[in-house]
Amino acid sequence: SSLTPLNPSKGSQRYKTQNTMASQGQINEVEETINELRKQSGFKSYLILNSEGIVVSSSLQHEKAVQLSAHILDLYRKSKECIGDLCGYDEESTVESVRLRTKGCEMIAAQHGRYMLVVAQE
Numbered sequence: 001s002s003l004t005p006l007n008p009s010k011g012s013q014r015y016k017t018q019n020t021m022a023s024q025g026q027i028n029e030v031e032e033t034i035n036e037l038r039k040q041s042g043f044k045s046y047l048i049l050n051s052e053g054i055v056v057s058s059s060l061q062h063e064k065a066v067q068l069s070a071h072i073l074d075l076y077r078k079s080k081e082c083i084g085d086l087c088g089y090d091e092e093s094t095v096e097s098v099r100l101r102t103k104g105c106e107m108i109a110a111q112h113g114r115y116m117l118v119v120a121q122e
Helices: 024-039 063-085
Strands: 003-005 013-017 043-052 053-057 099-101 106-112 115-121
Touching: 024 043, 043 063, 053 063, 063 099, 063 106, 063 115
Parallel strands: none
Antiparallel strands: 003 013, 013 053, 043 053, 043 115, 099 106, 106 115
8 A cells, every 4th residue: 555645735734545444533542641641742743654664754854754754663563572582572571661761762563453553752
């Protein structure tokens, strides 16, 4: 499926797939969640990726979002391998989220179904 820009203006880029299976109710729920995140103090940016690593929605410039998505998916996969090696891997216990924190920034990546939400905050 190909991507179509929803908002071709500068800054934030949002995309939709032409063959989307999501209902309007699910889309509204995602938009509401993003709006709530933006209201939180310290919010910096977000990315939504599909299972193939394609940026579906982002508050970042498209080129930056694509670059970060590759790094984040790699980090997620390696974290999954590491947890499996350390704790034993069970098909029913998958990695739900990865959280990285520094003194100035925190990134949380959470997988839900075929999508991953990544949030950066102060």
